[in-house]
Amino acid sequence: MAKAKAKVKAKKYYNYIGGQWVPSVTGEFFENRNPADTRELIGLFPRSTAEDVDRAVAAAEEAYERWRLVPAPKRGELLYALGQLLIERKEAYAREMTREMGKILKETRGDVQEAIDITFFTAGEGRRLYGQTTPSELPNKFAMSVRVPLGVCAIITPWNFPMAIPAWKLMPALLCGNTVVMKPATYTPLSMINLVRACEEVGIPPGVVNVVTGSGTEVGTPLIEHPGVKLVSFTGSTEVGRKVSEACAPTFKRCSLEMGGKNPIIIMDDANLELALDGAIWGGFGTTGQRCTAASRVIVHKKVYRKFLRAFVERARALRIGNGLDERTEMGPVVSEQQLETVMHYIEIGRKQDGAKLVCGGQRLTRGKYAHGYFLEPTIFADVHPEMIIAREEIFGPVVSVIPCRSLDEAIHIANGVRYGLSASIYTQDVNTAFRAMRDVDTGIFYVNAPTIGAETHLPFGGMKETGNGHREAGVQALDIFSEWKAVYIDYSGTLQRAQIDTVEISQ
Ligand code: UN1
Numbered sequence: 001m002a003k004a005k006a007k008v009k010a011k012k013y014y015n016y017i018g019g020q021w022v023p024s025v026t027g028e029f030f031e032n033r034n035p036a037d038t039r040e041l042i043g044l045f046p047r048s049t050a051e052d053v054d055r056a057v058a059a060a061e062e063a064y065e066r067w068r069l070v071p072a073p074k075r076g077e078l079l080y081a082l083g084q085l086l087i088e089r090k091e092a093y094a095r096e097m098t099r100e101m102g103k104i105l106k107e108t109r110g111d112v113q114e115a116i117d118i119t120f121f122t123a124g125e126g127r128r129l130y131g132q133t134t135p136s137e138l139p140n141k142f143a144m145s146v147r148v149p150l151g152v153c154a155i156i157t158p159w160n161f162p163m164a165i166p167a168w169k170l171m172p173a174l175l176c177g178n179t180v181v182m183k184p185a186t187y188t189p190l191s192m193i194n195l196v197r198a199c200e201e202v203g204i205p206p207g208v209v210n211v212v213t214g215s216g217t218e219v220g221t222p223l224i225e226h227p228g229v230k231l232v233s234f235t236g237s238t239e240v241g242r243k244v245s246e247a248c249a250p251t252f253k254r255c256s257l258e259m260g261g262k263n264p265i266i267i268m269d270d271a272n273l274e275l276a277l278d279g280a281i282w283g284g285f286g287t288t289g290q291r292c293t294a295a296s297r298v299i300v301h302k303k304v305y306r307k308f309l310r311a312f313v314e315r316a317r318a319l320r321i322g323n324g325l326d327e328r329t330e331m332g333p334v335v336s337e338q339q340l341e342t343v344m345h346y347i348e349i350g351r352k353q354d355g356a357k358l359v360c361g362g363q364r365l366t367r368g369k370y371a372h373g374y375f376l377e378p379t380i381f382a383d384v385h386p387e388m389i390i391a392r393e394e395i396f397g398p399v400v401s402v403i404p405c406r407s408l409d410e411a412i413h414i415a416n417g418v419r420y421g422l423s424a425s426i427y428t429q430d431v432n433t434a435f436r437a438m439r440d441v442d443t444g445i446f447y448v449n450a451p452t453i454g455a456e457t458h459l460p461f462g463g464m465k466e467t468g469n470g471h472r473e474a475g476v477q478a479l480d481i482f483s484e485w486k487a488v489y490i491d492y493s494g495t496l497q498r499a500q501i502d503t504v505e506i507s508q
Helices: 050-067 072-101 105-125 164-175 189-201 216-225 238-251 273-289 305-317 337-352 408-415 431-440
Strands: 015-017 020-022 029-034 037-046 132-135 141-148 152-156 179-183 209-211 229-235 254-258 263-267 295-301 357-360 379-382 399-405 423-427 445-448 484-491
Touching (some): 015 050, 015 189, 050 179, 050 209, 050 216, 072 189, 152 164, 164 179, 164 189, 179 216, 229 238, 273 305, 305 357, 305 379, 337 357, 337 399, 399 408, 423 431
Parallel strands (some): 152 179, 179 209, 263 295
Antiparallel strands (some): 015 020, 015 209, 029 037, 357 379
């Protein structure tokens, strides 16, 4: 995180705590720059500390006592208004997102749209939020289950979907009656601040939503460890997720983790190859490969392997790389110098690997319009063996490993041979093949004749194995993260009735 240089004339942004926009207690700021052109300073954001976190959690605790008692349909109505406002602001927010994060306009519009979708979807839950009523085993006794909120939730989000991911955590958290303290990724604080400004404008009460910007160590850690925080919802790397889980374990603090992926597209010998190519290009290089759902492995049947590879390389080479604000651009920069170095490091590992062939890209782009950004060529390794590092580890950049296979069984075995289990896809014309793969591939999301990216907000989102810890975001399933179940028994018999003991005899 670069410290702000003295006397930079740039717009200053603030933390949002208890309904006030406030600087951090230190008064320090950090810079947010455009990854497509680092000469452009997006703004200065508070470099916050544990003390700012304390204040935000205190504000959220105070607001919780009122917010939890607001009827859920009323909370839902505020979300409808919020969704409407996000529609009006969509273009402006998308442009600001492209500037702070780099992905192309089409995709940042999609990111804001995903926030809109989840907001409307969750708003409707205000009038459902169903529990169960069920008969009691005893007479004159009523039994039901209801959802109750947890209290203050910490929401810690990544930079690749800077509005959609905060939104798909925030909306169910609020609808269930929780209050929140959010920490955006340091590369994309503006998109979260835009979302929260909209919350303020539609009248979500002070203290219900709070934002504290800053680094993982200075803000994230104290937030996770804060005793006032009852639940941590985190999306990011598996390494950091493990630390979050460990920090929550001693007090059994609830935590929901969404982490890495190494998502495969399987292309069978009967696939529509043109369609599979479209999918592999979009899945592998969309968002510059920086999605946890990115198709970073393409497992291709040997009968169509050469033909696919030739066309795949040709298509990847033709991608127009540049500033995402230019409507013609198809792939923007990676988000930061550090991310670029990580990706280059993996490319180096792939180059040195015996057997794997670098058949496309592999270079940083530094000339002309690329001189001031973090641009990288779309990169393809061919003849990759499933055991190689580039085929197993999440790279989070525009790097795809193409792996040959001889059968569906082998393809499934390769697909399942990684520690992640987020998303997978198969291209085939055979319904039997499609259903077998759907059943046997161990991922939380599965596509047939579509790439591994593009989940819709009304279905559960999340993964198996080391991708998550068993929760699902989005859909109605997200409600299970942000509420606890309370079983309620109402005995109106006027006598002591003992369950399992005072059994009812049926008279003949
Ligand atoms: C992510 O990559 O972190 O399914 C989220 C998709 C998007 C969400 C991706 N709807 O690719």
